[in-house]
Amino acid sequence: MDKLSVITSFLHAIVVYNVPLLYGTVGEIVVEKSGSLNLGVEGIMAVGAIFGYMMGCFANSLGVGIGVAFLAGVLCGLLFAFLTVSLQANQNITGLTLTTFGLGVYFFVGTSLKAVKWPVMGDYSNIMKGFAELPIPGLSKLPVIGSGLFSHNIMVYLGVAIAVVLWWYLNKTAPGLRLRAIGENPGAADSVGINVNRMKYLHICLGCGIMGIGGYYMALNMGGSFNSNCWINGYGWIAVALVIFANWSPALAILGTFVFGFFNTLKVSGSTLAAAFPGGLGWLADIPSQVFDALPFIITAVVLVVSSVQKKKNSGQPAFLGLNYFREER
C-alpha cells in the first residue's frame, strides 16, 4: 500500500464528499443574516437535486442543471418567504414543513420519472465531462496535497467561490451592511429607509437557490443513481449546525466544512489510515463507527457551549434571528 496515496485520497474524499455542506451552510447563512431561520435546508436541497438532475440530463448540460437547481431552490425560498414574511407564519414550523414537502417532491418526481425512464448519468457526455476533475495548474502538482486538495470538479471551485464572494458581499458592501442591519434590528433598518420585506425576499431566495445547487452536486456525486434513500441523506441538517459552527461567516464556513468533513471522512478512511500507519494511527481501527457518526454533532454541541460561555461580543448570530418583523407592531 502506498502510504502517501492513502493520505492523498483521504484529503480528496474530505473535499469531494463534503462540498454539499458548504453550499447548504453558505445558503443558510445568507437566509439567517436576513433574520429568517430556515430549517428546510434538507428539503430544499432535495428539490434542487431532483429537478437539477432531471433537467440537466434532459438538456445534456451541466450549466442547465446548475441553473435549474438554483431556480428550484429559489422557488422553495419564495414559498418560505411568502409564508413567513408576507403571512407572518412561524419560521420554525414553516422550515420543518418545507423539509417534509421537499422530500415528498423529491420522491414523487423521482419515482414517477423512474416509472417512465430514469436518465443514467453516464449516458450524458457533457455532464460527465463537466463534472470531471479539473486540476488547478501549478498547485495540483504539489506532492501529496496537490491532487488531494487542488484537483476537483468545477462545482467544488464554484462552491468555494460563492462562499468567498458572499463573505465580501456581507462584510464589504453597502447592501451587505443593510442586510446585516435587518437581521440585527429590522425596525431600525426600516426607519432609515431600507425596504425590509424586499431585502428579506431577495436574500431568502438567493440563499435557498445556493442550497439547491448543493443538492444538485450531491445528485451528481452519487452518480445519479436513484434509490429508496434520498441523495441528501441528512446533509441539510448538518448544514444547519455548521452555520453555528461557522459563526455566521461564509469564509469560516469553508473551514467548518472541512473540519466537519475531516471527521465525516474519518469514518470511511479511519481503518485505511490505520492499516497504512499501524504505528501512529493503528488505534483508529478500534474506534466504533458510531463514534464517527456522532462526532460532527458532538463538536457542534461543544462549539455551542464554548461560544455561549464566552458570550463573545463579535458573535455573528443576528439578534432578530427567528423572529418575524411586523411593521405595524414596531
Add this chain to the structure above:
Amino acid sequence: MKKTLALLLALVMMLSLAACGGDPETKDEFKVGAIYINSKSDTAGYTFAHHNGITTAMKSLGMDTDKQLVIVDNVPEDKQAVLDAVDTLVSNGADIIFGISFGYIDALEEASKEYTDVIFSHGTGYKANETNFNNYFGRIYQARYLAGIAAGLKSLETGNNNVGYVAAHTTDYAETASGINGFALGVQAVNPNAKIYVKNLNNWADEINEKAYAEELINSFGCGVISQHCDSAQPQIAAQNGKVFGCGYNSDMTADAPKAHLTAAIWNWNVYYATAIKAAQACEGDASKFVEKMGGNAYYGGLKEGFVDVSPLTENCAKGTKEAIEAVKKLMVDGEWDVFTGVKLNISVDAEGKVSVTKTNAALESNGLQYKDGNFKAPMENTVVVEAGGASVDDGVIKGSMNYLVKGVEEV
C-alpha cells in the same frame, strides 16, 4: 341543510354496511397478505425485491394482485406494530401472511399461535412450528461463489490480485459472513493468489459511504474488482469511475455501470413465493397442513430451485467465464458439490478458452479471527472449519452462526 346532511350520512352508512357484507364471490377467494419494512412503491432495494417477487409469483399463478393481495407497508421492527399489521391483514381475509424483515420474528411467532387458521411465513428468520409457521431464506452464497469465479477470472486477466468487497456487515451477521466467504472461495478457486479486502459499513443502507468505501478499496488498496453486499449500485458506479470492474448484488446492476459490471448475485424471490402460495392453496383452508405441504418448516432454496442465480454475464467478463460458471453451477444444481465443504474446486481456463474444473480435498480454513461478544477480532483456536474431504458446514451455521471469514480474506 342539516336534515339533508343527516339523510346523506345515513345513506352512506347503509351503503357501507352493505359493502361490509361483500359480494359472496370474493369471500372464498384466496388472499395473500404481506408486511413490508419499507414502502411498497419503492423502486429499488429490499422491499421492492420482495414486492416484485410476490406480485410476479401471483401473476404466474393467475391471481389478481389488486384483489387478492393485501399489504401493510412501512412496518418497523417493533412487536406491537407487527401484531397490529397482522390484525389488519387477518381482518382483510388474508390466508397466508409473509413478513419480510428479520425483526418481525417474535411477533410472527406469537401471531401464529393466536391465529391458527392463518399461515405465517417469515423471511430470513429461524423460528417456525410444525403447523402454520415457517421461515424462508436462500443459498445466496452459491450465487456469490459463481460471481466470485467471474471476479477471479477478471483478476487473472488484469493481473491484479486485489479484490475488494463492500459489506453492510461482516462477521457479526452470518448472512454477510457466508456471502463474503462464498464469494472469496469462488475467487480463490480461479486465482489462488487473490487477496480479498472487506470494508465493513456497519449499516444496512448508507448510500454515500457505499461509494466512499468502494473508492477507498480502489485507490488505497489497489483493488481491481469490487464486489458488494449492500443495496445501492454505488460500489459499481465507483468501480466504473475508477476504471476497474465489479460484481453487483440483489439485481442486475449493468445499467448503472455498463463499463464495469461483470455479473451480480441475484435473488428470484418469486420462486419461493410461488411455491409457498401453491402449498398454502393446497391446504384447502386447513392452515395446520402448511408445513407438511412445504416438506419442512425451513425453506432454504438455492441454485437448484432457481431461487438464487447470477445475472446475465456482460461483455466485460474475461474469456471462459460463461463456461466456467456453467460447469460449476451444474455441480451445485446436481448436488455433487457445495461451497462450504472439505473439497475445493480448481478452475482454470486455458489460452483457447477451454475450461477445466477439478476437485481436490482441502481443509476449509478461517483467517483466524472470529466475531465474539462484540469483538470482531477474537482469536479462533481451531482455524480448520472443515477437515479435508469433510462434509459441508451445517445449514444452520451458514444461516445463523457463521462468524468468521475464510483464509485470504482481510477485513480492513
